Structure formats: C-alpha cells, structure tokens
Amino acid sequence: MSVRLPQAARSTTVVWAVLSAITVVSWWLGPAHHSGPPAPSTAITVAVLALGLFKARLIIRHFMEVRTAPLWLRVSTDVWLVALWGGVLGIYLY
C-alpha cells in the first residue's frame, strides 16, 4: 500500500475490510447451515436487509465517491437506497 496517499487509501481499505467482514457474517446468517427447508425469520431478514442497506451505502458513498459529490447526487442516491430497501422490507413484512 502506498504511503503517499495515506488518508484516501486508508479510508478505502477500511471500507473494504468492513464490507468483507459483513459479507462473512451474512454467511453465518444464511439458511445453508440447517438441514431441511429453512424457517422464515423476520429477525434474520431485518438484520440482512439492514446490513445490505449499510453495505450499499458504503459502496455509494466511499467507492463511488458520492460523499464528496454535488448535493443532487448525494440526495438521489439516498432516495434510491431508502426506496429500494424500504420497499423490500415493506413487502416482506406485509
């Protein structure tokens, strides 16, 4: 890793590590560790969707560099995130 780009490089690496760690946690949350058809679980699904929203926003804000982008882009990506994950959760709970 370059020592000449300390701040941006470190932040990118931290974001990548957090995203990867959450992904591994999802492995543990998933249904594959049980024999027989998995039971639906609202608690697990809400956790999965919350982590998904968090991951998606990290990618948008940091990797796509929207956190330093003009206001219209920051707002429209956040509207998309809320509409998508809110819509998914709403339909799941309905």
Next chain:
Amino acid sequence: MATVSEADKAGRNHLPGDGNMWVFVLGDLVIFGGYFIIFMIYRHQERDLFLESQQHLSLTVGVVNTLVLLASSWFVATSVQATRAGQYQRAIRLTVIGGGCGLVFLAIKAYEWTSKIGQGYTFPSNDFFMFYYLLTGVHLFHVALGLLFLGVTFAELRSPKLRRVSMVETGATYWHMVDLLWIVIFALLYVMR
C-alpha cells in the same frame, strides 16, 4: 498531470467522472430497483417455494463471489487514487487486477450455473429459479460491460497523451455499480429468509 487533482481540492462538490455515466448509472439503478421489487412481490406470494428453492443455492459460492467483487472494487478505487497521484504504472496494475477479479467472478458464476443446471434447477423449474437466472444473468451482462469500461480505462492509462482522471473515474463509477447491484442480489436471493 501528476499533481493532486481538482477532486481533492474541490471538497464536497466533485462529480466523479462523466455526467452522462451518472445518468446511465442512476437509470440502471432504477431499473434494477424495479426488478428487485417485482422479485419481492413474487416472493411474498410464494414464500415457502422461494425459501425451499433458495436452499439449493450455495451460500458459500455467493459469499466468495461477493468477496471477489468487493476486492475488485478496492483495486479499482485504489487505481483512481493512484491516477490522481500520477502513479500511472501502479494505476494500470491495479486496474488489471481489478478486471482480473471480474473474470474470476464470471468463472465462479459459470461454475454455479453449470452446477445448478446439472442438479436440474433450470429457468423454467419455478419462479424462484426464473428470478435467479434472470437477475444473475442481467447482472452478468453488466459485469461484462464493466470489464469493457475497465479496458477503456486501461487504454487511457497506457497512453501518456491521455491519462485523464475523469475517464478513469468514469470506468470506476460503472464498476462500483456492478458491485453495488450484486450486494442487493446477494441479500435477496441468497441470504434473506
């Protein structure tokens, strides 16, 4: 040029890459958003079928694919930073490794599809597998297009006359969108129950 770019100085008002790419990316996000909502409506109507079918997907393959794409995004994001710092050779290497991760993703997906088809789970099997092939298939097309954009980035970085930061940012923006969409597919198809 090999100086700190405008991007770093501009603070909170820098649009990374080409504006048209952002229109394209936002449009794509809305279209995929529609697919995801339609998937959820079907899932709501056939919850038991979807849960039972989901069990036949390998969560391990899904997790590995996610980790591969996240790593590729790290390489591509770091390549943008290297470009801004004027470290073009390093940026080229990072872009190539990022694209290589994309190829690994495609190979894993091909293995996964082959193994599902071998087990008898095909497009017409049921609504869950229809969505599985549809969503991962359309996403795969985006991975291929993303690799094309990374190829353009590679050519840009190779030519000392070009090396425009905004072009490198444009390719990276698209590539991260591919990663972003996969994160949603992974949560909806593989993990939620």
